[in-house]
Amino acid sequence: MAANPADKWKVKTRPEAQRGLDELPDPVRAEALDAMEDLTYDPFPADSILMRGYSSRRRIKFYGNQYRLIYDVSEKQETIQIVRVGHRRDVYRGQ
Numbered sequence: 001m002a003a004n005p006a007d008k009w010k011v012k013t014r015p016e017a018q019r020g021l022d023e024l025p026d027p028v029r030a031e032a033l034d035a036m037e038d039l040t041y042d043p044f045p046a047d048s049i050l051m052r053g054y055s056s057r058r059r060i061k062f063y064g065n066q067y068r069l070i071y072d073v074s075e076k077q078e079t080i081q082i083v084r085v086g087h088r089r090d091v092y093r094g095q
């Protein structure tokens with residue numbers, strides 16, 4: 001992850017994603033925040049998957065594959081918008 005800090009992407013978090021983050025237990029939240037930081041260097045990591053039906057929405061698994069971080073990528077603006085964060089059983093509801 002040795003990238004120039006000037007090459008970092010901006011991360012924005014939607015209110016519902018922030019609520020999801022706030023509700024996570026501390027060790028899970030810490031891993032989610034690490035994953036978000038990693039996205040600033042590479043918004044297309046090998047373990048991310050483009051979600052069906054979307055052109056720019058991706059998801060990654062974290063914390064033993066039990067949790068999901070769903071985000072949109074705007075390549076033109078070099079911005080990542082965190083859409084949802086939560087347990088796999090809940091995070092896809094209302095999508």
